[in-house]
Amino acid sequence: MSSVDxxxxxxxxxxxxxxxxxxxxxxxxxxxxxxxxxxxxxRIPIEELRKQALSELGLVxxxxxxxxxxQLAGVDVNSLERxxxxxxLQSHPEYNQVVLDVNxxxxxxxxxxxxxxxIALQDQLTVLILRVIQKYPNLRYYQGYxxxxxxxLLVAGEEVAYAIMEELSTTHFSxxxxxxxxxxxxxLMFIWPVVHFEQPELFQxxxxxxxxxxxxxxxxxxxxxxxxxxxxxxxxxYDYFLASPMYTPIxxxxxxxxxxxxxxxxxxxxxxxxxCLLSKLPDDLPFEDLLHTSSKLYDKYSLTVxxxxxxxxxxxxxxxxxxxxxxxxxxxxxxxxxxxxxxxxVLKKLTTKSVMMTTAVSIVVGICAYYYKNQYxxxxxx
Numbered sequence: 001m002s003s004v005d006x007x008x009x010x011x012x013x014x015x016x017x018x019x020x021x022x023x024x025x026x027x028x029x030x031x032x033x034x035x036x037x038x039x040x041x042x043r044i045p046i047e048e049l050r051k052q053a054l055s056e057l058g059l060v061x062x063x064x065x066x067x068x069x070x071q072l073a074g075v076d077v078n079s080l081e082r083x084x085x086x087x088x089l090q091s092h093p094e095y096n097q098v099v100l101d102v103n104x105x106x107x108x109x110x111x112x113x114x115x116x117x118x119i120a121l122q123d124q125l126t127v128l129i130l131r132v133i134q135k136y137p138n139l140r141y142y143q144g145y146x147x148x149x150x151x152x153l154l155v156a157g158e159e160v161a162y163a164i165m166e167e168l169s170t171t172h173f174s175x176x177x178x179x180x181x182x183x184x185x186x187x188l189m190f191i192w193p194v195v196h197f198e199q200p201e202l203f204q205x206x207x208x209x210x211x212x213x214x215x216x217x218x219x220x221x222x223x224x225x226x227x228x229x230x231x232x233x234x235x236x237x238y239d240y241f242l243a244s245p246m247y248t249p250i251x252x253x254x255x256x257x258x259x260x261x262x263x264x265x266x267x268x269x270x271x272x273x274x275x276c277l278l279s280k281l282p283d284d285l286p287f288e289d290l291l292h293t294s295s296k297l298y299d300k301y302s303l304t305v306x307x308x309x310x311x312x313x314x315x316x317x318x319x320x321x322x323x324x325x326x327x328x329x330x331x332x333x334x335x336x337x338x339x340x341x342x343x344x345x346v347l348k349k350l351t352t353k354s355v356m357m358t359t360a361v362s363i364v365v366g367i368c369a370y371y372y373k374n375q376y377x378x379x380x381x382x
Contacts, residue, residue: 140178245298
């Protein structure tokens with residue numbers, strides 16, 4: 001995709017540190033293993049499987065995920081397609097960009113992995129991505145897509161990971177893979193009604209800061225896969241998202257904002273300060289509590305209600321811009337008798353800030369900065 005669809009993500013290496021199995025993990029692992037043994041060909045009833053993936057500790061470990069993620073994604077592991085060679089895909093127009101991003105993905109592989117194995121995984125990741133976008137020409141690769149793909153590759157292997165990514169690309173990530181980011185930008189605005197319903201003060205603060213939704217863009221595009229430093233947290237979230245409706249990451253984002261409300265409200269109310277705080281996720285987020293909150297929010301607020309509020313936000317923003325434009329065109333008449341009725345109504349309803357424009361501007365500014373940095377890197381300038 002064009003530079004307008006790139007995002008800047010610069011984080012420490014992913015932590016693959018393993019800890020001893022807790023008693024709760026052992027109990028849940030054994031319960032899931034009993035389910036696998038009970039049903040032939042690993043065909044656990046989907047509602048029971050989703051229940052296990054959504055509840056505390058998720059699917060517990062990667063051995064179980066390797067078996068159950070394909071079923072959660074609706075993939076038949078008995079009818080996988082032949083894997084083409086890398087050479088067969090080198091003519092694809094996105095080849096160079098995919099290779100560039102994959103080569104930057106070293107932080108997503110386990111530390112100390114042998115060189116030969118790392119190169120093999122990078123080639124597999126490149127092939128996996130190119131297979132999807134070659135099969136579906138209407139889908140466009142975006143930077144961050146490789147962070148999702150590498151997670152499935154590490155857990156499930158090349159063939160199954162491709163099948164999962166093919167399924168998700170035509171469902172959960174289909175909006176993100178359009179020609180432009182317009183649909184994704186609009187979807188991110190779904191955060192605001194949820195926050196507004198739950199904590200109006202926090203919502204007003206965030207709108208006054210003009211922070212927009214750029215901070216949440218990598219969260220949404222990668223299912224938090226490139227925004228967290230703990231591999232264990234990443235795969236736990238993938239358990240949850242695979243078992244949930246496709247827009248669930250929006251509700252997890254809202255849950256995080258609500259959880260961090262005190263820290264947010266303590267910041268200076270300006271874009272730079274708030275964006276800096278929000279763009280870096282703390283390592284100690286209580287994800288089990290956050291996922292529980294996310295599920296409650298999803299059940300509490302229908303997408304129809306949220307969509308209606310987003311429409312109101314956009315309409316209010318457009319009306320405010322029209323009012324400001326009239327004042328610029330007719331300064332004498334407006335200065336003689338200013339009409340603040342609409343402004344007051346906007347403030348009372350939601351916010352005086354331009355929501356849609358703020359979102360668009362913040363995304364473009366961040367993207368342009370990242371794009372120019374990439375040009376320097378491409379020229380060998382650090």
